[in-house]
Amino acid sequence: MRIGELAARAGTTARALRYYESRGLLPARRDEHGHRTYEERDLRLLRQIRTLQDFGFDLEETRPFVECLRAGHPEGDSCPASLVVYRRKLDELDALIGELAAVRAKVGEQLARAEAARDGLAAEALVPGGPEPVCELGG
Amino acid sequence: MRIGELAARAGTTARALRYYESRGLLPARRDEHGHRTYEERDLRLLRQIRTLQDFGFDLEETRPFVECLRAGHPEGDSCPASLVVYRRKLDELDALIGELAAVRAKVGEQLARAEAARDGLAAEALVPGGPEPVCELGG
DNA sequence: CTACGGCTTGACGCCGACGTCAAGGCAAGA
DNA sequence: TCTTGCCTTGACGTCGGCGTCAAGCCGTAG
Incomplete structure:
Protein backbone atom coordinates (compact mmCIF):
# COMPACT_ATOMS: atom_id res chain seq x y z
CA MET A 1 0.00 0.00 0.00
CA ARG A 2 1.32 3.41 -0.92
CA ILE A 3 0.91 6.71 0.85
CA GLY A 4 -2.13 7.95 -1.05
CA GLU A 5 -4.12 4.83 -0.42
CA LEU A 6 -3.27 4.70 3.27
CA ALA A 7 -4.15 8.35 3.67
CA ALA A 8 -7.50 7.87 1.94
CA ARG A 9 -8.31 4.80 4.03
CA ALA A 10 -7.62 6.75 7.20
CA GLY A 11 -9.46 9.84 6.04
CA THR A 12 -6.39 12.04 5.99
CA THR A 13 -3.80 13.27 3.47
CA ALA A 14 -0.44 12.12 2.16
CA ARG A 15 1.02 15.37 3.42
CA ALA A 16 -0.04 14.52 6.96
CA LEU A 17 1.57 11.09 6.73
CA ARG A 18 4.85 12.60 5.57
CA TYR A 19 4.62 14.98 8.47
CA TYR A 20 4.09 12.13 10.93
CA GLU A 21 7.09 10.37 9.44
CA SER A 22 9.17 13.51 9.78
CA ARG A 23 8.29 13.46 13.48
CA GLY A 24 9.36 9.85 13.73
CA LEU A 25 5.82 8.82 14.53
CA LEU A 26 4.98 6.70 11.51
CA PRO A 27 8.08 5.61 9.56
CA ALA A 28 7.65 3.87 6.21
CA ARG A 29 9.61 1.38 4.17
CA ARG A 30 10.47 2.21 0.59
CA ASP A 31 10.00 0.26 -2.62
CA GLU A 32 12.51 0.09 -5.47
CA HIS A 33 11.41 3.53 -6.68
CA GLY A 34 11.85 5.26 -3.36
CA HIS A 35 8.11 5.35 -2.81
CA ARG A 36 6.82 4.87 0.73
CA THR A 37 5.09 1.57 1.35
CA TYR A 38 2.82 0.70 4.24
CA GLU A 39 1.12 -2.39 5.58
CA GLU A 40 -2.23 -3.07 7.18
CA ARG A 41 -0.88 -2.60 10.67
CA ASP A 42 0.16 0.91 9.78
CA LEU A 43 -3.48 1.72 9.16
CA ARG A 44 -4.13 0.69 12.75
CA LEU A 45 -1.43 3.04 14.01
CA LEU A 46 -2.68 5.86 11.85
CA ARG A 47 -6.24 5.45 13.04
CA GLN A 48 -4.99 5.58 16.61
CA ILE A 49 -3.29 8.86 15.86
CA ARG A 50 -6.36 10.32 14.18
CA THR A 51 -8.72 9.26 16.95
CA LEU A 52 -6.60 10.91 19.61
CA GLN A 53 -6.17 14.03 17.52
CA ASP A 54 -9.94 14.26 17.20
CA PHE A 55 -9.97 14.28 20.99
CA GLY A 56 -7.64 17.26 20.92
CA PHE A 57 -4.45 15.41 21.77
CA ASP A 58 -1.24 16.97 20.57
CA LEU A 59 0.63 14.85 18.07
CA GLU A 60 3.38 14.24 20.62
CA GLU A 61 0.80 12.92 23.05
CA THR A 62 -0.20 10.19 20.63
CA ARG A 63 3.32 8.79 20.58
CA PRO A 64 2.99 6.46 23.60
CA PHE A 65 -0.16 4.97 22.08
CA VAL A 66 1.47 4.39 18.73
CA GLU A 67 4.57 2.86 20.26
CA CYS A 68 2.38 0.68 22.45
CA LEU A 69 0.60 -0.71 19.41
CA ARG A 70 3.85 -1.14 17.54
CA ALA A 71 5.23 -3.08 20.50
CA GLY A 72 2.50 -5.63 19.86
CA HIS A 73 0.03 -4.73 22.57
CA PRO A 74 -3.64 -5.25 21.73
CA GLU A 75 -4.61 -1.60 22.26
CA GLY A 76 -2.79 1.69 22.11
CA ASP A 77 -3.72 2.30 25.72
CA SER A 78 -2.52 -1.08 26.97
CA MET B 1 2.52 59.84 29.04
CA ARG B 2 4.82 57.78 26.84
CA ILE B 3 4.46 54.23 25.68
CA GLY B 4 6.51 52.58 28.41
CA GLU B 5 4.56 54.21 31.20
CA LEU B 6 1.18 53.41 29.68
CA ALA B 7 2.21 49.82 29.12
CA ALA B 8 3.41 49.48 32.70
CA ARG B 9 0.24 51.03 34.11
CA ALA B 10 -1.87 48.59 32.11
CA GLY B 11 0.31 45.61 32.92
CA THR B 12 1.41 44.99 29.36
CA THR B 13 4.33 45.85 27.10
CA ALA B 14 5.30 48.63 24.74
CA ARG B 15 5.50 46.04 21.99
CA ALA B 16 1.86 45.14 22.50
CA LEU B 17 0.81 48.79 22.29
CA ARG B 18 2.69 49.23 19.02
CA TYR B 19 0.94 46.13 17.77
CA TYR B 20 -2.48 47.51 18.73
CA GLU B 21 -1.61 50.72 16.96
CA SER B 22 -0.56 48.78 13.85
CA ARG B 23 -4.01 47.21 13.91
CA GLY B 24 -5.61 50.63 14.17
CA LEU B 25 -6.97 49.80 17.59
CA LEU B 26 -5.08 52.28 19.73
CA PRO B 27 -3.53 55.13 17.70
CA ALA B 28 -1.17 57.57 19.41
CA ARG B 29 -0.16 61.16 18.92
CA ARG B 30 3.53 62.00 18.62
CA ASP B 31 5.68 64.53 20.42
CA GLU B 32 8.40 66.64 18.80
CA HIS B 33 10.79 63.68 18.88
CA GLY B 34 8.45 61.31 17.15
CA HIS B 35 7.75 59.52 20.42
CA ARG B 36 4.23 58.21 20.97
CA THR B 37 2.24 60.10 23.59
CA TYR B 38 -0.90 58.95 25.35
CA GLU B 39 -3.45 60.44 27.70
CA GLU B 40 -5.38 59.14 30.66
CA ARG B 41 -8.34 58.10 28.54
CA ASP B 42 -6.06 55.83 26.51
CA LEU B 43 -5.40 53.89 29.70
CA ARG B 44 -9.13 53.25 29.90
CA LEU B 45 -9.19 51.93 26.34
CA LEU B 46 -6.17 49.78 26.94
CA ARG B 47 -7.64 48.29 30.08
CA GLN B 48 -10.79 47.45 28.16
CA ILE B 49 -8.71 45.60 25.61
CA ARG B 50 -6.77 43.69 28.25
CA THR B 51 -9.86 42.70 30.19
CA LEU B 52 -11.52 41.24 27.12
CA GLN B 53 -8.34 39.48 26.08
CA ASP B 54 -8.18 37.89 29.50
CA PHE B 55 -11.63 36.55 28.73
CA GLY B 56 -10.23 34.98 25.59
CA PHE B 57 -11.59 37.54 23.13
CA ASP B 58 -9.70 37.94 19.89
CA LEU B 59 -8.14 41.33 19.45
CA GLU B 60 -10.55 42.10 16.63
CA GLU B 61 -13.46 41.35 18.93
CA THR B 62 -12.37 44.08 21.31
CA ARG B 63 -12.68 46.73 18.60
CA PRO B 64 -16.38 47.53 19.11
CA PHE B 65 -15.78 48.04 22.83
CA VAL B 66 -12.82 50.34 22.24
CA GLU B 67 -14.67 52.36 19.63
CA CYS B 68 -17.65 52.58 21.93
CA LEU B 69 -15.52 54.08 24.69
CA ARG B 70 -13.80 56.40 22.26
CA ALA B 71 -17.20 57.58 21.07
CA GLY B 72 -17.77 58.86 24.58
CA HIS B 73 -20.02 56.17 25.97
CA PRO B 74 -19.68 55.44 29.68
CA GLU B 75 -18.77 51.75 29.17
CA GLY B 76 -17.22 49.76 26.38
CA ASP B 77 -20.35 47.63 26.26
CA SER B 78 -22.77 50.56 26.08
C1' DC C 1 4.51 10.14 -28.28
C1' DT C 2 2.00 12.31 -24.93
C1' DA C 3 -0.79 13.11 -21.33
C1' DC C 4 -2.03 11.94 -16.76
C1' DG C 5 -1.87 10.44 -12.16
C1' DG C 6 0.83 9.44 -8.28
C1' DC C 7 5.06 9.68 -6.12
C1' DT C 8 9.55 12.32 -4.43
C1' DT C 9 12.09 16.34 -1.82
C1' DG C 10 12.38 21.11 -0.58
C1' DA C 11 10.68 25.17 0.89
C1' DC C 12 7.54 28.84 1.89
C1' DG C 13 2.63 30.12 3.73
C1' DC C 14 -0.71 30.25 7.38
C1' DC C 15 -2.76 31.99 11.89
C1' DG C 16 -2.54 35.37 16.31
C1' DA C 17 -0.31 38.17 19.28
C1' DC C 18 3.15 39.51 20.13
C1' DG C 19 8.88 38.45 21.62
C1' DT C 20 13.28 39.57 20.39
C1' DC C 21 17.09 41.41 18.03
C1' DA C 22 19.38 45.07 15.18
C1' DA C 23 20.78 49.69 14.58
C1' DG C 24 20.24 54.14 15.74
C1' DG C 25 18.34 58.88 18.03
C1' DC C 26 17.95 61.85 22.04
C1' DA C 27 18.24 63.57 26.82
C1' DA C 28 19.79 63.58 31.52
C1' DG C 29 23.02 62.18 35.23
C1' DA C 30 28.00 61.04 37.00
C1' DT D 1 32.29 62.77 27.82
C1' DC D 2 30.40 58.64 28.55
C1' DT D 3 26.83 55.82 30.04
C1' DT D 4 22.24 54.70 30.88
C1' DG D 5 17.63 54.48 29.63
C1' DC D 6 13.83 55.15 26.84
C1' DC D 7 12.36 55.76 22.41
C1' DT D 8 12.13 54.75 17.04
C1' DT D 9 11.44 51.49 12.72
C1' DG D 10 12.15 47.13 10.50
C1' DA D 11 12.26 42.51 10.28
C1' DC D 12 12.60 37.81 11.64
C1' DG D 13 11.17 34.06 15.29
C1' DT D 14 7.57 31.48 17.82
C1' DC D 15 4.13 27.46 17.96
C1' DG D 16 1.35 23.17 15.54
C1' DG D 17 -0.04 20.78 11.91
C1' DC D 18 -0.13 20.68 8.14
C1' DG D 19 -1.54 23.27 2.92
C1' DT D 20 0.35 24.47 -1.22
C1' DC D 21 3.51 25.22 -4.79
C1' DA D 22 7.73 24.00 -7.53
C1' DA D 23 10.33 20.84 -10.16
C1' DG D 24 11.04 16.45 -11.43
C1' DC D 25 10.72 10.97 -11.71
C1' DC D 26 8.03 6.89 -13.02
C1' DG D 27 4.62 3.86 -15.17
C1' DT D 28 0.57 3.35 -17.86
C1' DA D 29 -3.47 4.30 -20.86
C1' DG D 30 -4.73 6.26 -25.19
Missing part, protein backbone atom coordinates in the same frame (compact mmCIF):
# COMPACT_ATOMS: atom_id res chain seq x y z
CA CYS A 79 0.64 0.57 28.25
CA PRO A 80 1.22 2.63 31.42
CA ALA A 81 2.67 5.54 29.47
CA SER A 82 -0.61 5.88 27.59
CA LEU A 83 -2.60 5.90 30.81
CA VAL A 84 -0.38 8.68 32.10
CA VAL A 85 -1.28 10.72 29.03
CA TYR A 86 -4.99 9.96 29.54
CA ARG A 87 -4.86 11.18 33.11
CA ARG A 88 -2.91 14.27 32.30
CA LYS A 89 -5.37 15.06 29.52
CA LEU A 90 -8.29 14.63 31.88
CA ASP A 91 -6.71 17.07 34.30
CA GLU A 92 -6.10 19.54 31.51
CA LEU A 93 -9.67 19.19 30.29
CA ASP A 94 -11.09 19.69 33.77
CA ALA A 95 -8.96 22.78 34.29
CA LEU A 96 -9.85 24.20 30.91
CA ILE A 97 -13.55 23.49 31.26
CA GLY A 98 -13.47 25.14 34.66
CA GLU A 99 -11.79 28.24 33.31
CA LEU A 100 -14.17 28.47 30.39
CA ALA A 101 -17.16 28.06 32.66
CA ALA A 102 -15.88 30.89 34.85
CA VAL A 103 -15.37 33.10 31.81
CA ARG A 104 -18.78 32.18 30.50
CA ALA A 105 -20.33 33.23 33.80
CA LYS A 106 -18.50 36.55 33.82
CA VAL A 107 -19.36 37.36 30.22
CA GLY A 108 -22.95 36.43 30.95
CA GLU A 109 -22.96 38.83 33.88
CA GLN A 110 -21.46 41.59 31.77
CA LEU A 111 -24.05 41.08 29.09
CA ALA A 112 -26.89 41.12 31.60
CA ARG A 113 -25.53 44.26 33.25
CA ALA A 114 -25.03 46.02 29.92
CA GLU A 115 -28.53 45.12 28.76
CA ALA A 116 -29.99 46.32 32.06
CA ALA A 117 -28.11 49.62 31.70
CA ARG A 118 -29.35 49.99 28.14
CA ASP A 119 -32.95 49.29 29.17
CA GLY A 120 -32.60 51.62 32.10
CA LEU A 121 -31.48 54.42 29.81
CA ALA A 122 -34.27 53.62 27.37
CA ALA A 123 -36.89 53.81 30.09
CA GLU A 124 -35.40 57.06 31.30
CA ALA A 125 -35.57 58.47 27.82
CA LEU A 126 -39.19 57.39 27.49
CA VAL A 127 -40.14 58.92 30.82
CA PRO A 128 -38.20 62.16 31.27
CA GLY A 129 -37.94 63.12 34.90
CA GLY A 130 -39.13 59.64 35.72
CA PRO A 131 -37.88 57.20 38.39
CA GLU A 132 -34.09 57.50 38.19
CA PRO A 133 -33.15 54.24 39.97
CA VAL A 134 -29.96 53.63 41.89
CA CYS A 135 -27.81 56.44 40.53
CA GLU A 136 -26.06 58.36 43.28
CA LEU A 137 -25.40 61.21 40.88
CA GLY A 138 -29.07 61.79 40.14
CA GLY A 139 -31.41 63.95 42.19
CA CYS B 79 -23.12 50.00 22.36
CA PRO B 80 -25.16 47.40 20.46
CA ALA B 81 -22.14 46.15 18.51
CA SER B 82 -20.47 45.20 21.79
CA LEU B 83 -23.53 43.28 22.92
CA VAL B 84 -23.49 41.37 19.66
CA VAL B 85 -19.93 40.32 20.40
CA TYR B 86 -20.89 39.30 23.94
CA ARG B 87 -23.68 37.09 22.66
CA ARG B 88 -21.59 35.52 19.97
CA LYS B 89 -18.86 34.82 22.51
CA LEU B 90 -21.36 33.21 24.86
CA ASP B 91 -22.52 30.93 22.06
CA GLU B 92 -18.94 30.03 21.23
CA LEU B 93 -18.16 29.32 24.85
CA ASP B 94 -21.23 27.14 25.27
CA ALA B 95 -20.37 25.18 22.15
CA LEU B 96 -16.75 24.77 23.17
CA ILE B 97 -17.56 23.78 26.73
CA GLY B 98 -20.02 21.25 25.39
CA GLU B 99 -17.46 19.72 23.07
CA LEU B 100 -14.84 19.59 25.76
CA ALA B 101 -17.25 17.97 28.17
CA ALA B 102 -18.04 15.31 25.58
CA VAL B 103 -14.36 14.68 24.97
CA ARG B 104 -13.72 14.57 28.70
CA ALA B 105 -16.41 11.91 29.07
CA LYS B 106 -14.99 9.82 26.25
CA VAL B 107 -11.43 10.04 27.50
CA GLY B 108 -12.67 9.15 30.96
CA GLU B 109 -14.38 6.07 29.54
CA GLN B 110 -11.28 5.07 27.65
CA LEU B 111 -9.17 5.40 30.77
CA ALA B 112 -11.60 3.36 32.84
CA ARG B 113 -11.76 0.67 30.17
CA ALA B 114 -7.98 0.54 29.80
CA GLU B 115 -7.49 0.30 33.56
CA ALA B 116 -10.08 -2.43 33.80
CA ALA B 117 -8.32 -4.36 31.04
CA ARG B 118 -5.00 -3.92 32.78
CA ASP B 119 -6.40 -5.10 36.13
CA GLY B 120 -8.06 -8.00 34.40
CA LEU B 121 -4.75 -9.08 32.95
CA ALA B 122 -3.02 -8.60 36.29
CA ALA B 123 -5.56 -10.79 38.05
CA GLU B 124 -5.16 -13.40 35.36
CA ALA B 125 -1.42 -13.36 35.86
CA LEU B 126 -1.80 -13.76 39.62
CA VAL B 127 -4.21 -16.64 39.25
CA PRO B 128 -3.03 -18.79 36.35
CA GLY B 129 -5.84 -20.86 34.94
CA GLY B 130 -8.20 -18.67 36.92
CA PRO B 131 -11.48 -17.06 35.83
CA GLU B 132 -10.67 -15.73 32.38
CA PRO B 133 -13.48 -13.15 32.05
CA VAL B 134 -14.99 -11.98 28.81
CA CYS B 135 -12.18 -12.91 26.41
CA GLU B 136 -13.48 -14.82 23.43
CA LEU B 137 -9.94 -15.86 22.52
CA GLY B 138 -9.33 -17.59 25.83
CA GLY B 139 -10.25 -21.18 26.60
